[in-house]
Amino acid sequence: MNPFGRYLLNKLFWYLLAFVAAMALNFFLPRLIPGNPVDAIVSQMAQGGGASGEAMQRVYDTYIVEFGLDKSPLEQFISYLGNLFRGDLGTSLGNYPTSVNSLIGAALPWTLALQLPTILLGWILGNILGALAAYKGGWVDRGAFLGSLAFSSIPYYGLAILLLYTFAVALPWFPTGGAYGFASSPSWTWGFIADAFRHYLLPFLSLLLVVIGGQAIGMRSMAIYELGADYVGYERSLGLREPRIVRGIFRNAMLPQITGLALSIGALAGGALITEIVFSYPGLGTVLFDAIRQNDYPVIQGVTMLITVAVLAANFLVDLTYGLIDPRIRTAHGAGA
Amino acid sequence: MIRSLFGNGRFRLSFSLIALIVVTALVGPRLDDRNPLFAVGGRYDEPSSQIWLGTDAIGNDVFLQLMHGLGTSLYIGLVAGVVATLIGVAIGTLSGYIGGLLDEILMGFTNILITVPTIVILVLLSVALQNRSTLLLGVIIGVTSWPWTARAVRAQTSSLKTREHVDVAKLSGAGTFGVIMREILPYMMSYVVMAFVLQLSSGVLNEAGLSLLGLGPSQSISLGKMLQSALQGEALRTGAYWAILPQTILLSVIAFSLLLLQSSLDEFFNPRLRRR
Amino acid sequence: MAALLSVQNLRAAYRLANGVELHAVDDVSIDLREGEVLGVVGESGCGKSTLATILALNAAPPLYVKSGTMQVQGRHADLTESDPLPRSERGKLISTLPQSAMNAMNPTTRVRDLAYDVLRAHERTTRKAAWGRAGARLEQLGLPTRVLERYPHELSGGMRQRVITVISTLLDPTILIADEPTSALDVSSQRAVVEMLKDLLARKIISGVLFITHDLPLLRHIADRVAVMYAGKVAELGPTERVINTPEHPYARALVGSILVPEPHIRAARVLGIPGSPPDLAAMPKGCRFHPRCPLADTRSREEVPPLVEVGDSGSHFAACWRTLEARQLLAGNLVGGPDGRVG
Numbered sequence: 029m030n031p032f033g034r035y036l037l038n039k040l041f042w043y044l045l046a047f048v049a050a051m052a053l054n055f056f057l058p059r060l061i062p063g064n065p066v067d068a069i070v071s072q073m074a075q076g077g078g079a080s081g082e083a084m085q086r087v088y089d090t091y092i093v094e095f096g097l098d099k100s101p102l103e104q105f106i107s108y109l110g111n112l113f114r115g116d117l118g119t120s121l122g123n124y125p126t127s128v129n130s131l132i133g134a135a136l137p138w139t140l141a142l143q144l145p146t147i148l149l150g151w152i153l154g155n156i157l158g159a160l161a162a163y164k165g166g167w168v169d170r171g172a173f174l175g176s177l178a179f180s181s182i183p184y185y186g187l188a189i190l191l192l193y194t195f196a197v198a199l200p201w202f203p204t205g206g207a208y209g210f211a212s213s214p215s216w217t218w219g220f221i222a223d224a225f226r227h228y229l230l231p232f233l234s235l236l237l238v239v240i241g242g243q244a245i246g247m248r249s250m251a252i253y254e255l256g257a258d259y260v261g262y263e264r265s266l267g268l269r270e271p272r273i274v275r276g277i278f279r280n281a282m283l284p285q286i287t288g289l290a291l292s293i294g295a296l297a298g299g300a301l302i303t304e305i306v307f308s309y310p311g312l313g314t315v316l317f318d319a320i321r322q323n324d325y326p327v328i329q330g331v332t333m334l335i336t337v338a339v340l341a342a343n344f345l346v347d348l349t350y351g352l353i354d355p356r357i358r359t360a361h362g363a364g365a
Numbered sequence: 366m367i368r369s370l371f372g373n374g375r376f377r378l379s380f381s382l383i384a385l386i387v388v389t390a391l392v393g394p395r396l397d398d399r400n401p402l403f404a405v406g407g408r409y410d411e412p413s414s415q416i417w418l419g420t421d422a423i424g425n426d427v428f429l430q431l432m433h434g435l436g437t438s439l440y441i442g443l444v445a446g447v448v449a450t451l452i453g454v455a456i457g458t459l460s461g462y463i464g465g466l467l468d469e470i471l472m473g474f475t476n477i478l479i480t481v482p483t484i485v486i487l488v489l490l491s492v493a494l495q496n497r498s499t500l501l502l503g504v505i506i507g508v509t510s511w512p513w514t515a516r517a518v519r520a521q522t523s524s525l526k527t528r529e530h531v532d533v534a535k536l537s538g539a540g541t542f543g544v545i546m547r548e549i550l551p552y553m554m555s556y557v558v559m560a561f562v563l564q565l566s567s568g569v570l571n572e573a574g575l576s577l578l579g580l581g582p583s584q585s586i587s588l589g590k591m592l593q594s595a596l597q598g599e600a601l602r603t604g605a606y607w608a609i610l611p612q613t614i615l616l617s618v619i620a621f622s623l624l625l626l627q628s629s630l631d632e633f634f635n636p637r638l639r640r641r
Numbered sequence: 642m643a644a645l646l647s648v649q650n651l652r653a654a655y656r657l658a659n660g661v662e663l664h665a666v667d668d669v670s671i672d673l674r675e676g677e678v679l680g681v682v683g684e685s686g687c688g689k690s691t692l693a694t695i696l697a698l699n700a701a702p703p704l705y706v707k708s709g710t711m712q713v714q715g716r717h718a719d720l721t722e723s724d725p726l727p728r729s730e731r732g733k734l735i736s737t738l739p740q741s742a743m744n745a746m747n748p749t750t751r752v753r754d755l756a757y758d759v760l761r762a763h764e765r766t767t768r769k770a771a772w773g774r775a776g777a778r779l780e781q782l783g784l785p786t787r788v789l790e791r792y793p794h795e796l797s798g799g800m801r802q803r804v805i806t807v808i809s810t811l812l813d814p815t816i817l818i819a820d821e822p823t824s825a826l827d828v829s830s831q832r833a834v835v836e837m838l839k840d841l842l843a844r845k846i847i848s849g850v851l852f853i854t855h856d857l858p859l860l861r862h863i864a865d866r867v868a869v870m871y872a873g874k875v876a877e878l879g880p881t882e883r884v885i886n887t888p889e890h891p892y893a894r895a896l897v898g899s900i901l902v903p904e905p906h907i908r909a910a911r912v913l914g915i916p917g918s919p920p921d922l923a924a925m926p927k928g929c930r931f932h933p934r935c936p937l938a939d940t941r942s943r944e945e946v947p948p949l950v951e952v953g954d955s956g957s958h959f960a961a962c963w964r965t966l967e968a969r970q971l972l973a974g975n976l977v978g979g980p981d982g983r984v985g
């Protein structure tokens with residue numbers, strides 16, 4: 029088999045294993061809660077009042093069947109897998125009888141709109157900044173480095189809160205939360221898009237700055253390392269033009285940054301969830317938060333499952349790109365992944 | 366060595382900040398023996414000469430809570446850092462030193478844990494464990510964040526194990542454990558220390574993140590729980606900045622100074638990173 | 642004979658973080674003649690690599706050139722400047738052949754792209770034309786043209802070093818500075834590189850080579866003249882056969898004796914060996930730098946620096962040693978050459 033195919037298969041194997049592990053966690057951990065989870069849930073719902081005894085019994089029966097608690101653990105696991113592969117994440121407890129699918133479906137677009145552009149734009153801008161800092165040195169470097177260090181070390185929610193306070197409360201330039209104003213409802217009109225954009229800007233910015241900071245730090249140290257490489261001196265003494273040399277340096281420094289991107293996607297996903305909570309943004313983070321408050325296990329499981337799948341898929345995509353770009357993998361002679 | 370370490374401006378800055386924070390956490394709560402969970406005023410009273418940082422949504426003294434919460438957060442971070450570093454070093458050295466099949470299995474496991482997003486494991490674990498003491502929360506965070514350390518330690522170990530002094534020790538009959546403890550670990554203490562600093566910082570931040578999701582320590586005040594109650598109590602939108610900015614800034618300063626400390630140590634131990 | 646390259650009074654030092662300066666090259670003057678290979682030999686730390694770095698115009702902090710000029714084909718360059726030669730002359734007037742092709746080639750650049758970059762930096766050309774020229778040169782020197790398609794990691798070590806030799810001489814440079822180009826190779830690859838350099842000279846693609854190495858026997862096969870360096874200074878300089886067969890400086894004698902198969906007339910020297918190690922650059926001995934290790938050292942050696950002066954009567958053999966000088970003076974009754982340290 030050619031080296032790239034081997035690289036790909038190896039990666040695929042590990043991602044599948046990670047997926048299985050995550051699924052197992054998803055299945056077993058909620059079952060660790062002492063006692064019958066359905067009892068706990070239903071009694072909690074009963075405490076809240078609201079539902080009649082008859083309705084309660086119906087809910088109870090639904091969950092016994094859904095959790096498959098009348099079956100053996102193995103059968104439970106198999107039916108869990110079956111549901112999962114059919115894309116059925118079950119029914120919400122907190123918002124009975126809404127399906128988890130529809131809850132997540134409503135939140136997902138907002139989360140994607142927030143995360144995808146931050147990842148891509150943040151990665152690109154961060155790498156440019158880091159490269160610039162490494163190449164220019166001096167004050168540019170000091171400023172960019174300390175700034176990046178500050179932004180990348182501040183927790184996502186920290187920056188979110190600071191921005192929210194400064195630009196929505198102290199200076200009331202932006203709305204204090206939500207994805208659009210109370211007066212409007214989602215539609216493809218200019219008015220709504222402008223409104224949504226005003227709500228979007230602060231959470232977007234707070235995530236973007238952190239990503240830029242983290243990527244810039246990584247790029248800077250990689251580029252400093254490459255700047256000192258032997259080939260730079262050799263190319264200079266052959267009279268190569270500086271832009272050519274610099275291009276080579278940054279292409280090489282970029283490669284580990286692609287892996288760095290894969291690794292930061294998971295952390296970003298987590299950070300973005302919390303940023304959504306700060307801004308009351310109606311994405312997966314807010315859904316997860318509400319679910320945790322209401323002990324809504326099907327929703328918690330659904331959200332964690334979705335995040336896992338998305339992060340694993342994104343990682344795999346990045347690894348694939350890396351394999352395509354780096355000639356050392358594309359044409360390696362028996363080198364491992 | 367210590368003197369040249371202090372010659373680094375970044376090290377001096379981060380070291381003083383951290384020292385200040387630790388001293389505050391240790392001394393702060395002892396200066397005032399009132400119960401931080403006891404209301405002293407109304408909802409969001411403004412800061413005054415009596416109540417320095419005002420009150421929160423249920424009338425608690427923000428400053429008093431801050432003093433107690435800081436300690437809890439650092440404690441959880443410390444437990445998480447120690448647990449993660451211990452597991453990471455154990456798995457990393459075994460994997461790197463013994464190699465072979467054991468290495469493949471351990472690193473496979475490590476890589477799986479790295480790819481599954483930490484937040485997912487944290488949420489699932491915390492949901493499963495309904496009663497979370499500060500110690501338990503620290504351990505939960507620790508057992509989810511060791512893979513990074515394990516990976517770095519393994520790389521160090523495999524390069525160290527080819528050194529001559531390791532061979533000599535092996536020839537003179539030292540066992541695996543003895544060689545790791547005496548011939549490998551001491552030579553990578555600097556890496557372990559840096560890894561610990563990073564784990565400490567991520568431990569403090571993860572506590573806050575979990576608290577924000579409503580999965581904080583059950584019975585105590587921490588910086589994260591203060592953040593969560595302020596957010597839930599709409600402190601920002603009410604304009605009660607005093608109830609939310611102090612813990613936000615404190616968390617950011619802790620994270621920043623720990624990262625600064627790590628980066629100055631890194632530069633000190635790896636002169637290659639210094640500009641030529 | 643016309644000097645192709647003439648380096649005058651080169652002094653250079655490494656500046657450490659604590660402000661201490663280590664003088665790695667101290668007042669070295671060297672000439673390279675048309676069509677010749679000048680070997681520079683010495684132990685590690687003698688300054689030969691620093692010399693190569695400076696002449697390859699690659700000196701960068703913490704290495705600082707304190708003084709020194711260079712003359713190449715009528716062009717005058719001040720080596721203390723940060724860019725002694727304009728970019729357009731680098732690689733053309735003086736080119737460099739590094740020790741490790743693996744490190745010197747960008748790992749993500751194909752050979753053909755490097756060739757294109759090199760040619761394009763100096764003249765208008767198209768990708769196709771550049772690849773064609775590089776291919777023709779490879780063929781001329783007996784290498785397969787398919788290496789153009791390869792990345793550095795796809796070539797064997799020996800092939801990589803020969804390929805980089807082609808790249809380094811693609812612009813037909815007047816002078817090639819070869820810094821230990823064969824040190825990392827096996828014997829047959831070493832020979833291949835040496836033969837390739839000779840071939841390049843014979844074809845007049847290059848006009849002179851400064852060959853830096855720690856491998857004295859190797860110089861026998863390639864160098865016309867040899868300069869022996871010790872502690873940043875030239876200790877002895879002369880035609881290869883003379884330096885190897887009848888070394889005049891005690892250090893050169895020890896070096897020859899410790900390395901070469903002893904022949905009858907130098908067996909005595911071999912007994913000497915070289916006790917001790919090269920001096921610490923931070924604590925350079927006064928007077929002759931070799932005196933702590935020299936069996937012939939006397940009071941004058943410990944006080945005054947010996948000049949590099951002519952020894953023998955060929956007009957081309959020089960050494961920097963008081964005792965050698967005295968022996969000559971006793972023989973000839975007069976002082977030959979001047980004490981200005983000028984050579985060649």
Ligand code: SF4
Pocket residue numbers: 890891892929930931932933935936937938939942943947961962963964965
């Ligand atoms: S000058 Fe004196 S010390 Fe130096 S090499 Fe000659 S004899 Fe030895």
